[in-house]
Amino acid sequence: MSKVVIVPCSGIGKSYGTVAREGAYVVTNDLRPDTTQLVPLSLLVLGDEQARADVSGAQAITIDGCKLACATKMVAESGGTVAHDLAVLDVYRRHRDLKPAGIAELNEGGQRLAQALAEEVVSLVDALSPNPSPTGRGEPEGGQDA
Amino acid sequence: MPDLPKKKVGIVACSGEEMAEGTVTRLAALRVLEQLRPNETVTICLPLFLAGGEGDRAFARFYPTIAIDGCDKRCAARGTEMYSGKPAASIVVTDVIQTNHLGTARRLGEAGMHAVDVVAEQVAQQVDELMGVNWDRKQGQSSKEAQPAEGLEAKIATCSCGSGIPIQKVQVDGQEVTFIALPLIFEQFHDAGKLPGDGTTAELMETVKVYNPIPDGQEATYTQAVMREYAAFCQEKN
Numbered sequence: 001m002s003k004v005v006i007v008p009c010s011g012i013g014k015s016y017g018t019v020a021r022e023g024a025y026v027v028t029n030d031l032r033p034d035t036t037q038l039v040p041l042s043l044l045v046l047g048d049e050q051a052r053a054d055v056s057g058a059q060a061i062t063i064d065g066c067k068l069a070c071a072t073k074m075v076a077e078s079g080g081t082v083a084h085d086l087a088v089l090d091v092y093r094r095h096r097d098l099k100p101a102g103i104a105e106l107n108e109g110g111q112r113l114a115q116a117l118a119e120e121v122v123s124l125v126d127a128l129s130p131n132p133s134p135t136g137r138g139e140p141e142g143g144q145d146a
Numbered sequence: 147m148p149d150l151p152k153k154k155v156g157i158v159a160c161s162g163e164e165m166a167e168g169t170v171t172r173l174a175a176l177r178v179l180e181q182l183r184p185n186e187t188v189t190i191c192l193p194l195f196l197a198g199g200e201g202d203r204a205f206a207r208f209y210p211t212i213a214i215d216g217c218d219k220r221c222a223a224r225g226t227e228m229y230s231g232k233p234a235a236s237i238v239v240t241d242v243i244q245t246n247h248l249g250t251a252r253r254l255g256e257a258g259m260h261a262v263d264v265v266a267e268q269v270a271q272q273v274d275e276l277m278g279v280n281w282d283r284k285q286g287q288s289s290k291e292a293q294p295a296e297g298l299e300a301k302i303a304t305c306s307c308g309s310g311i312p313i314q315k316v317q318v319d320g321q322e323v324t325f326i327a328l329p330l331i332f333e334q335f336h337d338a339g340k341l342p343g344d345g346t347t348a349e350l351m352e353t354v355k356v357y358n359p360i361p362d363g364q365e366a367t368y369t370q371a372v373m374r375e376y377a378a379f380c381q382e383k384n
């Protein structure tokens with residue numbers, strides 16, 4: 001069974017893009033490193049063969065930072081199956097107390113929103129995985145990259 | 147000429163999520179956008195060229211862009227060229243900084259943050275060259291253009307999402323053709339009281355041709371189509 005592919009938007013103009021990126025790292029590095037794989041959006045834009053192969057043969061969860069939904073559109077265009085598409089703004093609506101600020105560096109609210117987002121993604125990953133891993137490595141921030 | 151948005155340089159970073167160099171591109175781009183050259187730059191998310199509209203894709207046909215890539219796959223440079231226009235400048239992090247100890251994609255280390263400084267400075271220099279300005283290091287502003295009043299300087303990255311160049315799709319001899327800036331050109335001619343007619347046609351088409359190549363031998367059909375659309379535009383306005 002292939003890993004669930006996580007594709008965050010690479011939005012650089014708004015805090016929500018950074019939340020998407022950070023949330024993807026929390027999932028793929030900390031919480032579900034064994035059952036998920038991060039695929040960079042820029043490689044999909046370029047049509048990189050390996051990235052397309054990774055996406056086309058797996059279930060994908062996309063995380064978008066704005067309504068243009070670049071990640072979701074790119075996965076679909078790359079022949080992938082978007083099992084779930086999450087919008088950071090929707091997660092924020094469920095956690096109004098976690099207002100994100102900063103792009104280069106998220107404020108505490110943004111970090112906590114990324115964690116909340118990651119937990120939502122993990123529940124979706126587990127539902128897609130036949131043998132969900134009960135716990136991740138639980139690495140602190142700054143752990144190994146995917 | 148139509149009153150297009152003020153000239154800015156577009157910064158396109160690869161933002162590669164899987165490698166530290168990708169994070170360097172992202173943070174270097176933000177350093178330029180937020181601190182080094184906030185009034186001269188906007189950013190374009192690379193995938194927006196695909197997911198956005200024609201206006202976003204038209205950006206690099208109007209304005210110079212600088213692509214910042216983390217590796218020699220050069221996703222930002224190639225993607226910009228593929229979907230919008232050839233970047234005016236291209237910087238690859240691995241050409242500038244050669245170390246394997248930048249940190250992780252998630253958290254850069256000291257060497258990684260130094261790489262951000264170096265790359266950002268290079269990008270800022272390229273911005274100055276493209277804008278044709280001399281940067282006054284003492285004043286921290288360009289020495290050519292008037293600067294905004296103190297306190298008004300942008301402090302956040304300006305995103306180009308949804309603010310691309312307006313386009314219009316026109317049927318030309320049975321085929322759909324995308325014209326860049328046509329709505330702005332129509333608006334400007336209409337506001338100037340230049341209504342459809344023989345006297346306006348040549349001038350309007352000259353302006354249209356500045357932004358839109360017209361294939362050899364098709365000038366008459368293009369002119370007919372554009373003037374038909376302009377007549378409809380004026381009728382709707384009146």
